[in-house]
Amino acid sequence: MSQPAATAIIADDEEPMRDMLRKRLSEVWPELTIVAEAANGIEAIALAGKHQPDIVFLDIRMPGLSGIEAARMLFNRCHIVFITAYDQYAIEAFEQGALDYLLKPVNADRLKLACGRLQTRLGKQPNNIEKQLSQLIRQTTGKPDREYLHWVQAQVGNSLRMISTREILFFRADEKYTRVQTLQGEVLIRKTLKELAEELDPNEFWRIHRSTLVRVDAIAEVTRDLRGRQMVRVRNFPEELEVSRGNTHLFQQM
Template sequence: MNRPTALIADDEEGMREQLRTRLRDAWPALDIVAEAANGIEAVALAGQHQPDIVFLDIRMPGLSGIEAARLLFRRCHLVFVTAYDQYAIEAFEQGALDYLMKPVGGERLKTTCARLQQLVGRQPTDIQRQLQALLAQPGRPSAAPAAPDYLRWIQAVVGANLRMISTREVLYFQADEKYTRVQTGQSEVLIRKPLKELADELDPDEFWRIHRSTLVRVDAIEGITRDLRGRQMLKVRNHPLLLEVSRGHAGRFQQM
């Protein structure tokens, strides 16, 4: 009997390595036959290797995971592995068998692998019809306009390790030349993503821009003071540094 095969698609090399390692523990018989760094590559490699399963990230260059899934669902079983929690209904409508949130725990992945072991060998199109029928049942939520897909996890390379930081832990983000400083209550790390790009991915109700170079978590704000030059300075809880509020963003704090 042929061993089951899989393809991993994620634009972060560290995340591909992490998933590969955890799959090796959860399902030793599974062969990872290829890895893709973007959606276009995922579709091409799936055509070349014909894997039984494709593990897809959501946010990828070229084609998103959802767009790639539309091209792959008739050919293989699909599992989404993502830092975003807003695409679940759309993912299942595209034939996904599971939707895993990063960072994926070992026990959660074992559950997914157990399900996949029962399904490998069955036609994905048969399962797709079953999922569509299930979603169409009365009382099931329809694919109404999805809530914005705000970023929930920050990926940071620390030495030789990939660290996952929940946005709930972040006190503020601050531009630092080509990098962005991510400050939590316990540590500070630098990531390569520009602050402008990061601002577009974060929930504006959770993070406020107080300066062109600074985004602060709203519920981390302790208070506002003025320095000797009359500038508004923001105090973040559990952190000694005062952050300058620029004139263009001072209106947020007129009543404070």
């Protein structure tokens, strides 16, 4: 029985670059199916959640959320290939083999080599590249990679529940408490939204409203209602979340 065709997403804020990469991929790896294209990191994360691709080709410099920041949310879900016009971006980190990179303009021979590497990894768990991504963030931003909150403690009845931040869809302020929404349901914690905003990774959670923090890779889409307000729809959750006027820059392409 033949294996199903590999799937991929291309994320680049320049449409001609997406077109060129799609064309060259069809030449060197015709069996690869491009299931979606994204113009920024936010779209890439949302589309990856929808399509569950084997591979994501990520431009490093994109508006809203960079390719490196997006990769940090995707690395354990698919294989990552960076695309960059800037060879100063810590190329030695890629050479370790946990992930790959392509320099713009993409060379056909180099693309063929990258695709060959990817084909040998298909069906295997993507390598843990957290340390490499941390190194890349330090080198490309000049900022130290600080330790952020990864677990939230919630009192549920007589027991203490530990909730991983990866399970959380969003936080919402509720007077002296904060509501924590996961796929399993909602719990209350005795920590303010202001405290959480300071302790959570700003690349993973965005404050879209003074009363709401949402996990970026839980965002399915952003739309406008009849009053012109931006509204966030979270995956597998029926209620839409309002984006305050002061935070519309987070979704600047809307």
